[in-house]
Amino acid sequence: MxxxxxxxxxxxxxxxxxxxxxxxxxxxxxxxxxxxxxxxxxxxxxxxxxxxxxxxxxxxxxLINAHTHLELSHLAHLAKLPAPASFTEWIILLIAERAKAAGDPEAEGKRIATAARAVLAAQQQHGVVAIADISNTGLCSSLGNEFKGRLLCFSEYLRLRADAVNAALLRLHAEPDSNYCTGHAPYSTHVDLLRGLKARANRLGHVFPIHIAESSAEIELLRSGGGELRDFLEHRGLWDDTLPLGEGGAVNYLHRHGLLDRRTLCIHCVHIVGEEIDLLAKFGAKVCLCPGSNAYLGVDSAPVELLLRRGILPALGTDSLASNPELSIWREMRILAALHPALSPANLLAMATLGGANALGLADRLGxxxxxxxxxxxxxxxxxxxxxxxxxxxxxxxxxxxxxxxxx
Ligand SMILES: [Zn+2]
Known part of the structure; x- marks a missing residue:
């Protein structure tokens, strides 16, 4: 009754x-x-x-946490270290930590799941009712029943070389329609794979989150094909000269390749310029800011006032414990308030609630x-x-x- x-x-x-x-x-x-x-x-x-x-x-x-990676929760020690010298240095560190051979894979899996569960419990205690998680290992999907809210689990595809695209697309085509799938970033997922992922997401009405414009190194790579990210990719055997270069930064990259629309969720958006903000607004694309992670990595802060002025209400995300010492949407609001004193408390609260609901396609129910x-x-x-x-x-x-x- x-x-x-x-x-x-x-x-x-x-x-x-x-x-x-x-x-x-x-x-x-x-x-x-x-x-x-x-x-x-x-x-x-x-x-x-x-x-x-x-x-x-x-x-x-x-509250809504529009971006995190629960499967990195066991790497909390990383964001307690002094910040790395550059964004690329942090990626190198992260990859090395994830690759560290565990003596017993089963015990390691349990340790990772336990750390992720603790993060989920803390999110709940902080009043978060919906989370968008991005995972390479599928861990998120096994945790869904433990969160008393909406846990959206996105499987992330990472393949930059052209010769790896077909196999990745075959894997994608075998995914059940109920699975959310996405690409990582323009510098780590080949453009043809991104197009395949986006077409699938559009066919199924799914949100398409993608990391963009997080570091200046990414913009340098997309414009010139050079810089420290190029060195890193080459060193790992991932560079094959098929990354399409062009003017205008990461939002322009999405636009040029048909990846920008109202279901595209652009995560970070730190290094974007005015005309890219116009593009985001024109296509109704969504934005998720991760101020705590950006502050730890020292990549600068997104132009939040300009976004608001163009009618874009960003969502907020904590990103993971590997780049943020504390995963709290309340703290994300406080960091933004400190960095952008012109923001009103009403703006910040709207980002943490309605902005997140819009970004995740949940505004008919939450926000x-x-x-x-x-x-x-x-x-x-x-x-x-x-x-x-x-x-x-x-x-x-x-x-x-x-x-x-x-x-x-
Ligand atoms: Zn992320």
Missing amino acids: NPPLAVHRAPWLLPISQPPIADGGLVISNGKLLAVGRFRDIVRSHPGVAVIDHPDVLFLPG TLEPSKDAAVLAIELRAPARTAGEVQEQLIQQGGGCRLHRL
């Missing part, structure tokens, strides 16, 4: 789809939001319905508190009283992750 209807009342309600509401109320029915608004309006439209008071909390939609959406509502206790909507949002971001939180 369904629980009886109740009006939940809190001193503040942050719907994201509209400004904060003082003395707010919402009604939940069968796991969905039935009504959201001012308490006095809600009780008037729901006469006789019991009221449950939550006197010390605010209501917020669940805001609106009737008919999922009742993925966080009830968060602020440590100090806040008098204005601005104070509430500011405090929430500064304390988030450290304050008591439960799901309604």
Whole structure:
């Protein structure tokens, strides 16, 4: 039997789809939001319905972590080291760590899964209700039942040489339609394979996440075919001179090769210029920023104000523990706030919720508190009283992750 209807009342309600509401109320029915608004309006439209008071909390939609790699959680020691000298150095370190022969593969597998489970549990504790994970090993798919939210698991294809494309496409064609598949980046997945992956994602209506413009070395490679990434690829026997070069950076690369549309999720977007932001806006492409990872790797910070000015609301992602010492969307908001003082707390909260829902194609269910959406509502206790909507949002971001939180 369904629980009886109740009006939940809190001193503040942050719907994201509209400004904060003082003395707010919402009604939940069968796991969905039935009504959201001012308490006095809600009780008037729901006469006789019991009221449950939550006197010390605010209501917020669940957070969304739009980019991570759970299978790297056991490499947390990497991001505790001093930052590597360059992005390419970090890739070399990461590959070496992943390749370290484990004495017992079964025990190693268990160790990796245990670390990933701990990250998932922490995400839940921090109020995350949807995660997009990218995996080379399929670990994510085995963890789905352990996360009380939406865990989107993307299998990542990495093949840069032209002579490896056909075998990869054959493997792709054998994937069940229910599997999400994607490419890693323009410098690590051959353009023909990226095209095959994107065509499949479009046919199935899947989101297509791809790392782009994370480092200046990537842009140098895409423009000139040179630089430290070229040296790295050559050294590993991955360079075969088939990477199509051109002006205009990584977004332009996606555009030139038909990879840019409203289901493309461009992860990082640190080294992009104005005309590329215009392209992102024109094609309705989505953007996910990973400020914590970018800060650790010292690759600079994405032009978030320019994105917002062009009407693009980015999502936020933590990336993995191998490049970010702490996986918390609250901390991602604080890092952005520190680096970009012009951003408002309302902008940051919208990125962490609605931006993520848009990016993952989940905006019909998550991202805001609106009737008919999922009742993925966080009830968060602020440590100090806040008098204005601005104070509430500011405090929430500064304390988030450290304050008591439960799901309604
Ligand atoms: Zn990543």
